[in-house]
Amino acid sequence: MTVDRRKFLKIAGLSAAFGLGGKTAVDIFAPGELFASAGSAVPVATNQKKWAMVIDMKKCLEEQEKGKCNQCMAACHRVHNVPNFGDNIKEEMKWIWQESYEHLFPSQHNEFISEDVKEKPFIALCNHCENPPCCRVCPTKSTWRREDGVVMMDLHRCIGCRFCMAACPFGSRSFNWGDPRKAPKELNPDFPTNMNYPTRTKGVVEKCNFCDERLGVGKIPVCVETCQNINVHALIFGDLNDPASEIRKLLHSRYSIRRKTELGTEPKVYYLI
Amino acid sequence: MLERALKGSPGYWWLLGSLLAVMTVGVVCYITQFNEGLKITGMSRDISWGLYIAQFTYLVGIAAGGVMVVLPYYIHDYKAFGRITILGEFLAIAAVIMCLLFIFVDIGNPVRMLNVILYPSPRSILFWDMIVLNGYLFLNIIVGWNVLAAERKGVQYKKWVKFLAYVSIPWAFSIHTVTAFLYAGIPGRHLWITAIMAARFLSSAFAAGPSLLLLLCLLVRKLTKFDPGKEQLRTLGGIITYAMILNCFFLLLEVFTAFYSGIPEHQSSLVYLYAGLDGHSRLVPWMWTSVFFCVVALVLLVIPALRRNETTLALGCVAVFIGTWIDKGVGLVIGGFIPNPFHKVIEYMPTAREIIICLAIWATGFFVLTILYKIAISIKEEVGVTNH
Ligand code: SF4
Ligand code: SF4
Numbered sequence: 001m002t003v004d005r006r007k008f009l010k011i012a013g014l015s016a017a018f019g020l021g022g023k024t025a026v027d028i029f030a031p032g033e034l035f036a037s038a039g040s041a042v043p044v045a046t047n048q049k050k051w052a053m054v055i056d057m058k059k060c061l062e063e064q065e066k067g068k069c070n071q072c073m074a075a076c077h078r079v080h081n082v083p084n085f086g087d088n089i090k091e092e093m094k095w096i097w098q099e100s101y102e103h104l105f106p107s108q109h110n111e112f113i114s115e116d117v118k119e120k121p122f123i124a125l126c127n128h129c130e131n132p133p134c135c136r137v138c139p140t141k142s143t144w145r146r147e148d149g150v151v152m153m154d155l156h157r158c159i160g161c162r163f164c165m166a167a168c169p170f171g172s173r174s175f176n177w178g179d180p181r182k183a184p185k186e187l188n189p190d191f192p193t194n195m196n197y198p199t200r201t202k203g204v205v206e207k208c209n210f211c212d213e214r215l216g217v218g219k220i221p222v223c224v225e226t227c228q229n230i231n232v233h234a235l236i237f238g239d240l241n242d243p244a245s246e247i248r249k250l251l252h253s254r255y256s257i258r259r260k261t262e263l264g265t266e267p268k269v270y271y272l273i
Numbered sequence: 274m275l276e277r278a279l280k281g282s283p284g285y286w287w288l289l290g291s292l293l294a295v296m297t298v299g300v301v302c303y304i305t306q307f308n309e310g311l312k313i314t315g316m317s318r319d320i321s322w323g324l325y326i327a328q329f330t331y332l333v334g335i336a337a338g339g340v341m342v343v344l345p346y347y348i349h350d351y352k353a354f355g356r357i358t359i360l361g362e363f364l365a366i367a368a369v370i371m372c373l374l375f376i377f378v379d380i381g382n383p384v385r386m387l388n389v390i391l392y393p394s395p396r397s398i399l400f401w402d403m404i405v406l407n408g409y410l411f412l413n414i415i416v417g418w419n420v421l422a423a424e425r426k427g428v429q430y431k432k433w434v435k436f437l438a439y440v441s442i443p444w445a446f447s448i449h450t451v452t453a454f455l456y457a458g459i460p461g462r463h464l465w466i467t468a469i470m471a472a473r474f475l476s477s478a479f480a481a482g483p484s485l486l487l488l489l490c491l492l493v494r495k496l497t498k499f500d501p502g503k504e505q506l507r508t509l510g511g512i513i514t515y516a517m518i519l520n521c522f523f524l525l526l527e528v529f530t531a532f533y534s535g536i537p538e539h540q541s542s543l544v545y546l547y548a549g550l551d552g553h554s555r556l557v558p559w560m561w562t563s564v565f566f567c568v569v570a571l572v573l574l575v576i577p578a579l580r581r582n583e584t585t586l587a588l589g590c591v592a593v594f595i596g597t598w599i600d601k602g603v604g605l606v607i608g609g610f611i612p613n614p615f616h617k618v619i620e621y622m623p624t625a626r627e628i629i630i631c632l633a634i635w636a637t638g639f640f641v642l643t644i645l646y647k648i649a650i651s652i653k654e655e656v657g658v659t660n661h
Binding site: 133136141142158180 | 309310312315316317318319321322374376379380381382383385386388389394396397398399400403453458459460461462538572604609610613614616617619644
């Protein structure tokens with residue numbers, strides 16, 4: 001027997017009543033059944049929020065200049081048990097990473113752009129598109145857009161057809177080509193790095209989930225929190241539906257760009273440059 | 274009727290035995306894939322579909338191609354094809370079985386396969402593809418079997434069988450249209466997002482499917498007492514010629530739009546396939562081989578004297594089969610992923626195990642086909658459709 005989503009939500013709901021975390025609750029109510037699931041994925045759509053992220057590349061690049069900063073990425077991958085495969089790009093897994101300007105915005109590129117800008121490392125992650133092609137194509141509704149704009153992934157239902165990977169125009173999705181627990185030990189000495197978050201089985205797709213497990217308990221995504229903790233504040237997270245939110249103010253006062261807007265997916269990750 | 278599959282010449286058993294051997298090796302490889310995951314293949318985060326899905330796509334075409342003998346018989350009342358509709362239908366059955374197997378081996382989590390039915394998602398083209406493919410499989414099994422049974426008893430098949438045969442005609446078009454929609458509807462993969470995709474798929478299907486059928490007919494004539502007939506082969510040759518001309522024409526239309534418009538995204542996959550991009554050119558020799566075979570096919574098919582000569586016609590069919598296989602079974606699917614969404618070129622190379630699994634599925638298809646053809650032809654021999 002396995003925990004399907006409805007049952008999972010029931011357990012999660014019950015556990016909320018008992019004040020237990022998602023995984024602990026499953027262990028108590030259905031021991032041993034949680035193999036790969038979306039963690040404490042309790043869909044709470046509180047007064048129609050629309051979560052989005054603003055990335056202030058000026059601040060981020062200033063920090064990069066001082067020394068290679070990888071704090072947000074390391075924190076995300078640690079908290080979500082994303083294994084490291086080193087140079088093995090065939091099995092690479094990533095939720096948030098760096099990509100040079102020229103590759104992140106291929107159509108903005110021009111030959112006279114300074115080498116400097118061209119090579120600048122920009123932060124890349126799932127855009128949590130408002131009109132996400134990945135969700136449209138999924139044959140099992142394993143990936144879907146929540147009311148609050150988070151594009152979710154049910155790691156417990158995904159059949160691994162990888163249609164969503166073909167459909168995502170941003171290369172945001174990774175596939176577990178093998179068992180993540182068998183990732184090279186030298187690179188992942190203490191894997192799984194977070195016992196409270198599930199590891200995945202082989203054969204499922206995963207990606208950034210905007211830390212839905214943290215949103216559910218009123219916290220901001222761990223990458224954003226980490227960037228604040230090191231006093232850079234390059235990542236800003238907030239509610240697009242709230243005119244008073246910090247991200248709305250930033251988008252109003254500064255020039256922002258998004259990736260591949262011509263495709264109509266309506267990305268919700270904005271870059272300030 | 275099934276018992277006819279159990280009596281056969283040593284050659285028949287040898288053929289089945291060797292196909293079974295290939296299938297067994299494939300199963301062993303698949304078991305390792307099942308245990309270790311798809312990392313045993315050459316696919317990656319960037320090329321997330323490879324040979325499996327490419328073979329699937331090509332074989333949907335072969336399955337749909339069978340309709341090119343069914344349609345003239347039922348719609349145009351072209352009696353001559355009555356002799357070979359069963360061969361077309363049985364080829365379609367074998368091809369759809371291969372399609373389903375290719376999907377199966379490509380799934381990362383096959384034990385959860387039923388989720389497609391448990392959580393039906395009508396917005397997903399894959400959901401519709403599952404419906405049309407399975408529907409087509411059943412239509413062909415029911416129609417083929419009943420027509421054959423009627424032929425054995427020397428009676429006319431029932432009205433409802435004829436009705437289902439009519440249904441199977443638009444259905445054949447639908448399987449390949451829906452399969453084209455898998456590709457043609459997703460943003461950001463510029464090689465795929467083209468309105469002409471379904472038309473290209475159908476034209477290559479109607480060239481490749483009948484080509485394979487024609488070659489099988491020649492083989493059947495050589496090995497058994499059943500003769501599919503001269504006129505039948507000649508008509509098939511004509512159909513293949515038209516379809517192949519259209520197929521090459523459609524490909525050139527893509528090239529025109531990409532290069533005359535000058536839009537870089539529309540060009541880059543084609544450049545990668547036919548000339549190489551950023552110093553990567555693994556598929557270039559393949560694609561030019563495909564061009565070579567397509568040109569040879571056109572020459573052999575278009576010149577009437579060569580088309581009417583059975584040897585050159587057969588060679589033309591082989592050329593069609595190889596040319597379209599490379600174009601669709603390799604270039605189209607893999608080329609669509611290159612360059613990747615970051616405009617980087619990351620190449621794909623199938624592994625030995627992946628290739629063996631592919632071969633084993635082809636062997637399974639031919640295993641099924643051999644048995645079905647054996648049954649059909651024994652019956653034809655019995656009722657004496659041996660001369661024309
Ligand atoms: S970035 Fe890709 S994975 Fe994320 S929501 Fe958009 S289409 Fe889906
Ligand atoms: S791989 Fe999983 S999430 Fe992606 S489309 Fe297939 S079933 Fe849906």
